[in-house]
Amino acid sequence: MLKTRNIAIGRLQAVESQSSVARRLNVSQSSISRLFTRFNQTGSTNDRRRSGRPRLTTPAQDSFIRVLHLRDRTSTGEGTAARIPELRRISGGQTVRNRLREHGLRARRPYVGNVLRGVHLVNRLRWCNNVMRWDLRNWRRV
Incomplete structure (x- = not known):
């Protein structure tokens, strides 16, 4: 800006x-x-002073949040907030998400579920190819 x-x-x-x-x-x-x-x-292009709540984090902490997130892209905002040293308690990680958004990043929610490996994908494809030729009688047994 x-x-x-x-x-x-x-x-x-x-x-x-x-x-x-x-x-x-x-x-x-x-x-x-x-x-x-x-x-x-x-003689300056800096923002004018505004009323409102002061920022919770310093510019150094903002860049630290960015570095932490880039090291572990799957961490949540709350997880990143818990790892920041010398920081007042942040509620819900919203501040972390705001700081990441300023850098053009997003706090990612880690995927919760089964991770499919290549073997799983091959097995699923094989099953689908077999099932594709089933008729109604075969499907009734499922």
């Missing part, structure tokens, strides 16, 4: 029109106008 803002400011300073920058970045022209006005007033 910050990178896109800096690209927009750079293009505007290179005397490109606001509408062409907006089209190129796929945002509205008014967003580019507000960004440029804020940049001229403050």
Whole structure:
């Protein structure tokens, strides 16, 4: 997000029109106008302070969450939350899922069920090929 803002400011300073920058970045022209006005007033493209609950995790913990998840892609949000050091208790792993979404990842639910190996698939295919020729009389015995 910050990178896109800096690209927009750079293009505007290179005397490109606001509408062409907006089209190129796929945002509205008014967003580019507000960004440029804020940049001229403050000299920065950072987000403004907002009211609301402060973030529960630091940027370092956010990247640690990402690394933990990339090491074990089948872990749940709750499982990842339990393994983060120096972190206040997170309810239900929602914070972890939010941080992963910011990085373009998802917390995966591990598959609960029988894992089919190659032998199982071959046996199933063989059974299906045999059953395919059955008539109604054979199916009544099942």
